[in-house]
Amino acid sequence: MTSSTTAATGQSVIRTDLRDKLTGQAKYTADLKLPGMLHALVLRSPHPHANILSVDTQAAARLPGVYAIVTPFDVPPGKVAPDLAILDRRVRFVGDEVAAVAAADLDIARQALSLLEVEYQALPFVLEPEDALKPGAIVIHPEGNPGGNLVGGKPLSLERGSVAEGFAQAELVLEEEYFIPVHSATALEPRAALAAWEGDSLTVWKSSRGVHVDRATLAEALGIPPAKVRVVGPYLGAGFGNKDESRLGALAAVLAQRAGRPVRLEYSRQDEFVAGRTRHAARIRIKAGFKRDGSITAIHTIATLNKGAYLASGPGVARRLGQGSLYLYHCANSKYEAYLVYTNRPTGGSYRALGAPQGHFALETLMDRAAEALGIDPLEFRLKNQVRAEGQPGRRTTPPGQNIDSQPLEGGVPFSSNGLDQCLRLGAQAFGWGEPAEQPADPAKKRGRGMSMMIYRGGPGFASAAEVRIDRSGVISLVCGLMDVGEGATTVLAQMAAQGLGLDSRDIRLIFADSATTPNAPITAGSTATFSTGTAVVQAATSLRGQLLELAADGLEAPVDNLELSGGAVYVKGDPARRMSLAEVVRRAASDVLSASASVNPGSPNHIINSFGAHFAQVEVDTGTGQVRVLRYVAAHDSGRILNPRLALNQVEGGISQMLGFALSEELVTDGPTGITLNGSYLEHKCPTILDYPDIQIIFADVVDPIGPLGAKALGEVPAVGVAPAIANAIYDAIGVRFTRLPITPQRVLEALSLQRSAVSPPTTRSNRGGGLIADG
Amino acid sequence: MPDAVPAAATTATIALEVNGRVHRLTVRHHWSLLDVLREQLDLTGAKRGCDRGECGACTVLLASRPVYSCQVLALQVGHRPVVTVEGLGESNILDPVQQAFLDNDGAQCGYCTPGFVMSARALLDDNPHPSDDEIRQALAGNLCRCNAYGRIIQSMRAMRDAAR
Structure with missing residues (x-):
């Protein structure tokens, strides 16, 4: 330039x-200290769904060293999100905020919490979307979403071409249901906020992903002019998109105002797991039609997402879940429907790539099945069917001159750049695709290889x-x-x-x-x-x-x-x-x-701006223990011109390693009878450690985007998108089991292998993979 | 500093050696070393990631061994010297571990970083030429949610190879 x-x-x-x-x-937020600063703690609901009838604060307030208490009965009435009050007289999941206290130190604050007497009226609760959608199910947001628990009262429905016509042309139709449970982002820094007033002006230092957006939210919630609010973002102990609500900041601000002293409020690790934001659980039914020559005539995806208790970024997550099935493969007829459903679980929010990893898991494992059924190598199948530079067939619907959505439905619009083909070829070459996995001497250990490809918004x-x-x-x-x-x-x-x-x-x-x-x-x-x-x-x-x-x-x-x-x-x-x-x-x-x-106003009126990638995994499955180890991983990415290669490398490696947890070990389990989330800890919701880190090789495609600044496109979330299907496809290659449910834990592997041994059609060798089983354990 | 103590809390006065300096402190019996470092000594390099010995963000050296400071009561420390990340290196010169992490981008958000640096320091004090496997084992008690593990391993290899 x-x-x-x-x-x-x-x-x-x-x-x-x-x-x-x-x-x-x-300095991160929790490292900051102000003179006279108080420490706050939050009382959390033991009920998955209840009305709060009263909170008796008298005993807590009498405790020496307690400076302020806030309850749903004396909180400012503003909201921090359309369906989220600062504190509400209804709680909607176990761990929901009930009240907060500020005290001279945490010991006193803890004691004060135990002295708060709350009278609850328990309500029926629902944890699964299927139950929440039944007629007569308790309505979780009767004011904001009165018709029931389906967010907005109707599903999202998008169609390009006609899937009915597409399936009519199909010579092979495959259909499968996939399930991805809740897992937690659980950044290492628990959320924290420090609030201080000077007269009628408020300053909040907080774990933030946008100080200006937080300022607007806090001003509205507290009913004060934005000019009176300053929000500062100290270092953030990572967010992965997840630190996206301002209840914490508003609570600290209200307490600080009442106490007349600065107040710091930190989540505990368990709070972070349960009251932070999770990735949305999704049940995905996907059906695709094919010609014998390997081309795709129709893709129809229906997703049901478990919203949990509050909306957060749910609609964006639901929309992004479908983008792979709408756009990754060249296909004239594609339809995507999504049901976003409130339940009494922890709140689903943004977590690296939103719904794209769920959607790609379903799409990319189904396409692997399709390649096999059609007798085409999975790489060849993707090379043949990948979306090309000219984009999808069909007509542009965006008015002329208006920026094209980087997550489009319409056809007839080309990409600004599309390095997907390059990613597939370079990645396959570096990986040695086509060569069989070398098997270890131990016959109990089976190795296999799998791949996936991915598409994602490119940065506008x-x-x-x-x-x-x-x-x-x-x-x-x-x-x-x-x-x-x-x-x-x-x-x-x-x-x-x-x-x-x-x-x-x-x-x-x-x-x-x-x-x-x-x-x-x-x-x-x-x-x-x-x-x-x-x-x-x-x-x-x-x-x-x-x-x-x-x-x-x-x-x-x-x-x-x-x-x-x-x-x-x-x-x-x-x-x-x-x-x-x-x-x-x-x-x-x-x-x-x-x-x-x-x-x-970033974007282009003439082009779709997207990033792409192709992943290749080699795994080893221990058929004795059910343990899956990822041994080798090659990831090729088109994120346009790479502006800082070492930082980019770190980010892609990290995204892949982080998603090993999504694929193999992480699931936030909520107990059906009680609604209590059982495993809000690093020991029980197992995140990858340095011992799990595989040999990862990263390749950046040689693409300079003509629109992106200095040629760059998006990178941060993209590597997270295709990890689970690459691993699942490699596991299939190793042991002949198609997993349709994540995470693929040792227990699920052992159960599937046991089922496989007792099944009528036993063959599991690579040459006869058609006999593989579907495991939804 | 707390300005009101619940009647039930019992306190003790201790001498705590941190980064070569001895501090005389009044602590409550149940306060962890991490509580005291962060809240009384304002040494906030050691982070509170979980407060229950799961993540390693609070790792410091206690008598040259890496410990989760959230799992050590301040009263248990006794005469053993404590070294935190603030005690590494000299005024403007980084410790070789810090330098290697700097040169090899061995971090992202940085919240786990002081803990990793301390575990790495302890390993290298013991074993200047660790194998890849020894590196992984020594750092397995530290979680990085950004999963910057690849660059952390690279930092450790660079240091090991430079020491040869």
């Missing part, structure tokens, strides 16, 4: 904040803004409302600004994530930061560069075209002795600070 000699992007510069994180200097998100400015001493700042959620957005955005200004990214001062000092910004979500905010950063940097060159042109008596901006100075091309430092250039300006801002 510039003729600068400094190529700040494309280099593995060190994370801007890594030194602070390594030395313990990085909400309207985004950035400012780049330089002061009279020549210091350049990048000012941005965005929150770095631990993935490294600040590092990459600094590189993008530096590229435009011919600087080293380390020379750029970063001002981020403070609603008082930065321009409005969306939440960091949907893998949009690099693309959407990055587009604004590049524009602002380019504009500031223009201003600097204009000023320098005067001083150096040379035309702008003949100037170079690099290394903190402007000089005349071919005559570098004629130069001015940036500080000297700024001093020629009329004002003390030169500034350039950009606001963008």
Whole structure:
């Protein structure tokens, strides 16, 4: 984009904040302390569904050291989300917030909680969508969703072409039901908030994925003008999209106001598991029609998602679950329906890639079955049927000039770039696809190989803004409302600004994530930061560069075209002795600070912007213990141009490893008779450790997106999308069992193997895989 | 610092050596070493990830051995010296472990990082040339939910290989 000699992007510069994180200097919300600060705790519901008739606070309030109590009977009436009050007189899952206290220390707060006397009127409860949809089922949100427990009163229904016609043309139809249970994101940092009032002005430091959105939410919930609220995002101990509600901040604010002192409120680990946000459980029925030549005539997917108690990001999750089946394979006739259903379970929310991993698990295991049934190699099948650069067949429905949704239904719109074919070929080559898995000497251990491919939104998100400015001493700042959620957005955005200004990214001062000092910004979500905010950063940097060159042109008596901006100075091309430092250039300006801002509505009116990937897994199944180990993994990704290779590598490796848990071990279990969630701990909801980490090889396709800033597209969530089906397909190759339910735990493997031994059709060898069983254990 | 103590709580005065400095502190009997480090000494490098010995984010060195500081009562420490992540390296020079993690991007969000650094330090003090398997075993008690394990292993290998 510039003729600068400094190529700040494309280099593995060190994370801007890594030194602070390594030395313990990085402050996360729970590390912050203010003079006179109190500690708060939340009382949680023991009932899955109940009305709160009263809360007697007298005994707790008399306890020395208790400064404030908030209950549903004295809380401000505002809401932090359409169906979520700060505190409600109805609780909707075991662990729902009932009341909160602020005390001089946690020991006192704990004692105070035990002295709160709550009178509950227990209500019937439902944990499964199927029960929640039955006529006469208790309605969980009678005010906001009065018709029943189906969110919005009707399912989402999207169709391109006609699946009825597509199935009429089919020579083979396959159908299967899949089930993916709840699992928890459980970031290592439990949610925390610290609130302090100064007169009628409130400041909240909190675990956040968007300080400006949190500010608006808190102002509305508390009934105060947004101008009186400041939200600051300290370092975030990761979120994976998950830290997306503001009840915590509002509770801390109310308590702090009542106590007249700052209040810090932290979730415990169990709170984080149960009252944080989970991935939505989904039951997915998918049916697809094929021609004998391997082409696909129709795909029809119906998903039922367990919303849990509150809406959170449910509609977005439901929509994204269907995108793979609507768009990953070239198919004229595709239909997607989704039922999003309230239940009395912990709330489903955003978790890395929203519904895409559930949807891809169903789609990519069914397509593996299809390839086998058609006698085509799974890679060949995908190479043949993958969506191509021209997009899907059909007609564009978006009005001319309007940006195309990066999660479209319509056909007739090409991709800005599509490296899926490259991902499939490069990944297969690196993996050695086609060669059989080498079997170990121990006959109890079976190895197998599987693959998957994936499609995901490519980065266009909400309207985004950035400012780049330089002061009279020549210091350049990048000012941005965005929150770095631990993935490294600040590092990459600094590189993008530096590229435009011919600087080293380390020379750029970063001002981020403070609603008082930065321009409005969306939440960091949907893998949009690099693309959407990055587009604004590049524009602002380019504009500031223009201003600097204009000023320098005067001083150096040379035309702008003949100037170079690099290394903190402007000089005349071919005559570098004629130069001015940036500080000297700024001093020629009329004002003390030169500034350039950009606001963008990211996207394209002519193209779909999507990211792609292909994954290849080799597993070993111990048929004695049921243990599945992933031995080797190759992931090829098209995320456009990679701006920081080492950070990108870390993110893709991490996304794959994180989703080993989704595939093999993580399930948040809620007890049917009581509604109590049983395993809110790392010991019982088993997340991958360093012992589980396989040999992972990452390949980035050689794609420079013509629309993405500096050629980049989305990356963050994409690697999470295709992990479970690649592993499930490899397990099938190893032992001949098709799992339709996650996670594939040792117990489920052993049960399936036992079923397989007692079945009539025993063959499990690769040459006769058609005899494989379907296990839904 | 707490400004009101429940009548039932029992306190004791202890001398606690942390990062080479001895602190005289009044602590309640049930307070963990992590409580005291974070709330009384303002050493917030050790993180509270679970408070029940599952995640390793609070790992510190106690008499040169890595421990979950949430599982050690402050009263149990006695004369044994404690080293936290803040005690590694010198004013502007990183400990080789920190330097290797910096050079190899051995972190993402950073919340688990002080714990990993301390476990890694303890391993290398014991065994400067650990095998890949020894590296994994030594770090298996530390969870990273970003799963930056690949880069953490790479950091450890780089350090081991440089020491050869």
